[in-house]
Amino acid sequence: MATQDTAPHDGTLRVLSTSDLAGIDISLADVVDTVEGAYRTLHAGLSDNPRKLTVKPQDGHSVSYAMLGRDGTRNVVAIKTSYKHGLDKGRDEQHYYTALTLYDDVTGLPVAMMDCSRIGSLRTPAVSALLARECAAPGARSALVIGTGTQGRLALPFLLTTLPDLDRLMLFGTHAEGIAAVRAQLSTYFPGRDVEVVTDLRAAAADADVIVATAGAHTPAAVESTWLKPGALSILVGHGLAPSTLHQADRVIATSEAQMNVTGTDMADSEGKLPAVDTEFPPVIAGLTAGRHSGKERIFAYNSGLVVTDIALGHRFAQLALAQGLGTEVPLWQ
Incomplete structure (x- = not known):
């Protein structure tokens, strides 16, 4: 056009x-x-x-x-x-x-x-929602959003757009005004739905089928790989996931591996290295590569935006x- x-x-x-x-x-x-x-x-x-x-x-x-x-x-x-x-x-x-x-x-x-x-405030959570649609385990019912800034506020409405069967919505945040904004946005797009504000991040992560980490660099949140349930999908947008969720993942997906290598250096291991991705996201969207191979895979997805x-x-x-x-x-x- x-x-x-x-x-x-x-x-x-x-x-x-x-x-x-x-x-x-x-x-x-x-x-x-x-x-x-x-x-x-x-x-x-x-x-x-x-x-x-x-x-x-x-x-x-x-x-x-x-x-x-x-x-x-x-x-x-x-x-x-x-x-x-x-x-x-x-x-x-x-x-x-x-x-x-x-x-x-x-x-x-x-x-x-x-x-x-x-x-950007619309595009990024839309990409996360597409990642969730393609890569979440079959029957996913619970989602955890970490962070209440610009990217966190629309994460849940977009997730419900692509995964309408989600029935437990969790939020970890440290700013009262941000938490209120998340609730307001959810109510605007999905009246009657509410989010559960969690303080025990480990317990929340252990129950989440989908985790979207959107927090800023100063967040106290750092979800470890050992906290995740089998089949969990962890999507990194900002901060809130520890490097172990990437390095110990069964499958790694990136919107762009080149961009992950530029902007994802805070997730590097002790030698300053990032693992190779198993697939980039465009061929997944096109249906040529599987988002996941089994319901048990713990998947890490890097959403850097294109x-x-x-x-x-x-x-x-x-x-x-x-x-x-x-x-x-x-x-x-x-």
Whole structure:
């Protein structure tokens, strides 16, 4: 699908702000379908998703990423930048900025530049939900989310979108406002459902069929491999899992092994090494590789995010924004 319907033809750039994107209504199922389609296109060889570039000062107080990609279905080229400052400080003192710029590869014109925070807050839990759908043990009924930040708040609604039979929902968090936000989001998308806030992390992990670790770097949570039940699926988004869950897993899956080797160094062993993955996720989504081989396998999945999923979801938002007349056109190159 070409993007002439979203690209301005006078050389201006449509800028979509945080508030513009906040007003766009999109269903969780729409997000999941869009992200899944991006994975299928990538596996088919129609998209390009090069390894991300990373810049980090020696003292580790900030980190920056740049990600270039091309969506071959939408004929869109894009670059995403991400900058986080204050990693040595508490959550309230940190600054985070991320932006996505889209170009129409048919017309050669810019489509839009947008704040990418909402796109990331939707894309990442959607990927975790897809990982859970493909890799959770048959009959999975319990899920544990670790962390109540941006990624933790939509983790359960997305999990229920792909695994509707989950009947025990658990949450481990240390911030009261974050716990309240998780409950509010769950109630918004699934009225009548509630989450059980747990304090005994080991006991909760031992009962969980699916664990999604989204916590920040300062979390006290560190689930060990020996705590996990047979068949458990552990998905790492941020922090909350000890390296043993990776190194002692029966099967390791990554959205991208190259990106795991860049951003997953905190999970390295005593020699600074990460194990090889058994499969990347795109061929699993395409149905060419099994998510799991038995109900007893303990599976570790690394969700680092791929820029092609940001491109697909960003383009979807650009379409919806244009239909609603949202955004500001800036004559950047005039």
